[in-house]
Structures are given as structure tokens and as C-alpha cells.
Amino acid sequence: MQNNDDDIDELLVSRGLRLTRQRRQLAGLLFRDGDRHVTAEMLAREAKRNGIRVSLATVYNTLHQFTRAGLLRRINVDSARTWFDTNTTVHHHFFNTSNLELTDIPQDRVSVDVLPAPPDGTAIDHVDVVVRVTPR
Amino acid sequence: MQNNDDDIDELLVSRGLRLTRQRRQLAGLLFRDGDRHVTAEMLAREAKRNGIRVSLATVYNTLHQFTRAGLLRRINVDSARTWFDTNTTVHHHFFNTSNLELTDIPQDRVSVDVLPAPPDGTAIDHVDVVVRVTPR
DNA sequence: ATAGCTGCAAATGCTTTGCAAGGCC
């Protein structure tokens, strides 16, 4: 994925998000090159490195707003922190438990068959597969 | 699974754990009836309800010691808290994101094929499948 | 006796919240 600034502005507006400086700059980091996995802490550090002035609270707010707007997907791999993925399509992950590196697995490279019915009164929302890996 | 007090003592000793009052009582709650999913907070509350005097820090320590000893398995379903499962065999989970209820799926009722190779220099440790469900 | 446990309180790390000031439409 490749997006220029205009595409990114349009993306935000199309999801009903106002164009504030912080949102445009964070969206630039996230969506310019596509396919990224970040935590709030990582994104805040990266923003600072790039001369973007934004508070940590705003990074959290923005990640959640983008998630609600369907631009990001939350991933639960690690009970210590929340990861966000710019790839919102159905797919799965490798998670390196030593260096906390997350890698996508294209959906069509994993097949999952869940035979049992979900618990009474519930319906399946989605299936997450995390393949935990460690250095060899 | 069904264990009486003697079985439980033997279980702890066989894993090299000293028989302290707190460990025996917590192990009683966890392993007497088998197949349970708990968080530290839940286990501490249950202990209190059962008149077991134990600090929250000891509950955390004990859960980790039991995990290291292979009596429990950590589960990452929810980035807000850590779950522990008394079922240490390979299997997967339904997770109800509304009421935070975890249910086992026997391994033989799920088939997963991961085709791509893990990232360079890593080997697969294990595969976790979480089927997220919501009330219908 | 001594290595290992426990309990408490304080500390930590991630995340959320309250609120005043500022910015977008």
C-alpha cells in the first residue's frame, strides 16, 4: 500500500474524521507505506523522532478513533500492551515472543476449521490465529 | 479431572514445589475439579470467599510458579489481563468478548494448517486459536 | 539452619480520564 498526503486526508474525511494536524501526521506515519504493526508507545516514539509534536494521550485517542473508523485493527497477542495493525483485512500473525515482533500471515496461507458450535446464545465474530515463534 | 487433597499434595511435590498452606489451598481450588480458567483477581476473590487467607501478591506468584511447573498454561485473549488455564494440553478457546467468558475447544475439533514458513531464524513454538464470540 | 515463601506496601507500566485551552468547520 502507498498513500500520499492527499489520499490520507481523503481517507480521514471519508471516515468522518476532522483533519487536525495530529491526526494527519499520525495517519501519515501509519498509512503512507501501509502494512504496519504498532503499539501506542512505538508510535509516540516514532512521532517524536519525526519531529511530530503530539502527546501520548492523543496517540492513544487517535489509535482508538482510527480503530473505530475501521482504519486499524486491534490485535491481542501479548497481555502487556495493545497492538494495532494497519492491515484491516482478515489475516493472522506470527508473534516472536523474544523480541515482540509481529508479522502478518496472509489469510489464504492458513486454514482453520472450527467444528464445535459456539457456546449457547453466542455467534462467532471472528477467528484469530497467533503462531508463536522463538529464535531457533 | 478430579483430585483429592493427597493427589494435589503429590502433584505439587512431584513438580518440586514446597507444600505451603497457600499453595495447597490455591491448588485445591484450581485442580480439585479440573478444567478451569481464571485470572489472578478471580482466584483471589474465590480464595477469600472460601476463607483462604492469601495476599494478592502471593496469588500472582503462585500462578506463575504453577505455570513454570507445567501445571497451568497462560492464555492471551484480552490485553487487559492474563488468564490461566488448568488444562495444559494443546487446545483452543472460545472467548466471549461481552462477558469475558472463556471456553475450551478440544484440539481435535479444530484443524489449523499454517503453510508459510516462520520468519527467518525462528521456529514455531505453538499455535493459538481464539474464536471470538458475541451474544446473538 | 537455611533456602525458600509470604505479606505488605510501594513501585511500575500501560492506559484512561478530567478539564481547560485551542482549533476545525
Added chain:
DNA sequence: GGCCTTGCAAAGCATTTGCAGCTAT
């Protein structure tokens, strides 16, 4: 102008840690 956003600091949780006192072996 009015509503949404931002930043800061404080608060909130889950979890870990330091350490003095206790306990299993």
C-alpha cells in the same frame, strides 16, 4: 460560534518488586 480535539497531569488497573519476618525441610 459551537463542537470537537488536544495536552497535561492525575487517576486507574493489572502486575511486579523489595524486603522483613516466617516456614518447610
